[in-house]
Amino acid sequence: MAALQNVLEAAPAYFQIVGGVPPGPAEAQSLFTGLPLGKGYDDKFVWGFYSGAAMIGCADVIRGYPTPDKAVIGLLLLAEPWQRRGLGRAFATLVEQAIAGWSTIAQLRIGVALANSRALGFWQRMGYVETGEVKLAEPGQVPAAVLEKPLQRTLRA
Numbered sequence: 171m172a173a174l175q176n177v178l179e180a181a182p183a184y185f186q187i188v189g190g191v192p193p194g195p196a197e198a199q200s201l202f203t204g205l206p207l208g209k210g211y212d213d214k215f216v217w218g219f220y221s222g223a224a225m226i227g228c229a230d231v232i233r234g235y236p237t238p239d240k241a242v243i244g245l246l247l248l249a250e251p252w253q254r255r256g257l258g259r260a261f262a263t264l265v266e267q268a269i270a271g272w273s274t275i276a277q278l279r280i281g282v283a284l285a286n287s288r289a290l291g292f293w294q295r296m297g298y299v300e301t302g303e304v305k306l307a308e309p310g311q312v313p314a315a316v317l318e319k320p321l322q323r324t325l326r327a
């Protein structure tokens with residue numbers, strides 16, 4: 171939890187964009203416990219991305235939401251010193267590969283704050299396409315565009 175909190179605190183620009191304030195002292199706990207309505211912790215996954223022993227990124231995934239065949243990447247984040255080096259692509263690819271292990275999932279889904287234009291560009295570059303849905307803002311947050319991508323399963327010999 172402490173390592174996760176450190177990663178989140180090392181990405182202050184993201185929190186400024188989506189919430190207008192720096193990361194708070196319980197950001198890791200919120201990420202760990204946050205669940206959409208109707209989902210349980212069996213379908214909630216928080217993964218760390220490591221450089222050696224140091225956690226440098228995190229991803230939050232909900233399996234089977236909002237429909238059983240979709241998985242939502244709630245947040246994928248790298249500490250700022252590790253951004254723009256190709257590691258976001260590497261981490262997102264690993265997350266997609268992990269999701270591909272769930273036979274029920276056919277579609278990947280992500281909500282990106284409209285104000286987070288860099289992340290929008292990143293996800294589009296990763297092959298995600300805007301669905302036209304816009305999630306309305308929760309209190310203290312900004313509206314988010316929904317993007318989706320069919321889940322690729324590579325055949326292994």
Ligand SMILES: CC(C)(COP(=O)(O)OP(=O)(O)OC[C@H]1O[C@@H](n2cnc3c(N)ncnc32)[C@H](O)[C@@H]1OP(=O)(O)O)[C@@H](O)C(=O)NCCC(=O)NCCS
Nearest residue numbers: 245246247248253254255256257258259288289291292295
């Ligand atoms: C979004 C984030 C994970 C991207 O990681 P990154 O390491 O900076 O991105 P990468 O260097 O791996 O870039 C991957 C690809 O996206 C492209 N890309 C990145 N930002 C882009 C942009 N604004 N517009 C177009 N393409 C972009 C890169 O050119 C690269 O393309 P390539 O692999 O084909 O050469 C990272 O910036 C981050 O943690 N941001 C803060 C948290 C956040 O906003 N998360 C997303 C919301 S869920």
